[in-house]
Amino acid sequence: MFTGIIACTGQLSDRQPHGEDQTLTITAPDFDFSACNLGDSIAVNGVCLTAVALDTHTFSADVSVETLTHTTLGALALGDRVNLESALTLSTPLGGHLVSGHVDGVGELLSRKQDARSERLTFRAPDALSRYIAAKGSITIDGVSLTVNNVTEHTFSVNIVPHTLARTIIDDYQINTAVNLEVDLLARYIERLLQDKESTPTLSLERLRALGY
Template sequence: MFTGIIEEIGIVKEVRKGALSSVLTIQASVILNDLHLGDSIAVNGVCLTAASRSSNTFQADVMHETLNRSSLGSLRAGALVNLERAMPANGRFGGHMVSGHIDGVGMIKAIQKDDNAVWYTIGAEDKILRYIVEKGSVAVDGISLTVAKVSASNFSFSAIPHTVMSTILSRKTTGDTVNLENDVIGKYIEKLLCPATSQARFGGMTKEFLSQFGY
């Protein structure tokens, strides 16, 4: 589990491509301080496992499913990536619950300065927008952000200077692709309440069920 608070920007040193997968070698410093093999690291919001490491790099395997769901397949040597270690049990919860399991990708439609802040408008598919609500949380390339506006085809957020400069948001331009992860709570609630998908398999949560147990 992650929080969406980026710890540092890493540099992709090598992308070794297989038939349907790849291996990333990423240069870092902060996150390597206590990194062990098998630890989880969010790379642009995607939960990957450290398979090997050196004094200043780590390697991670990227499977076929991950390449299909995220923008990691477009990474090249020299690319900058957001990095975050998994949250320790005694750590501060500064962002929101981020699983590192990407729901899909979006495209930056507009970037606009607003005094010291920057507005980003992200186009996304209906399957992602259905879970995005105004003043709710969303992870964009692993960054925990608060949604400011939602429309039928996109959503917008306003980023403070610290967030922009501490992440790869400062390098993004219109037309760039970003990884998106919806707030997991909304997806679980829908699964429990939607009769079409959950009632047949798990009994669902109906008005009758709630009434039976005094709600």
């Protein structure tokens, strides 16, 4: 699990193919990977990856064809910047929201404009994800925890404050930039609870008490 609060940015320094899979190496001068262990989870642009090699300022991870196909990691070029976050621990302040690191889909930047000292960015979301995105709800864009401002049928907008622009790769975005999206965990679980009402007991106070809540 992650919080969506980016520790720093790094860059893709190597890509080694292994058939359809690949090993990606990330270099980050501001990230001390010596505090991590082999097998630890590190989020790269919001994608949870498992460290298979570590050095002081680099780490490598094996990336499956599934991840390369359904996230933006497969399109990264050598030297491209990425957002980095180490996994949440019980002592980590939850400054953002609970993020799984499992990308739900890829969105696209439609517009960006100045909004006082912030910037307002509008994205197109895949049709299958639009129903999970709500005004004032949370969304993760390339691993960054953000609050949704406005929602239409197929788009949503967020405001990016100067600190976030300076600490993440969002300032690199151009029109049509593809981004990894992860919707709020609660929205997905609520939908699942409401599915198949005939075969699933009705969610009620009595049902919650019976489940130990």
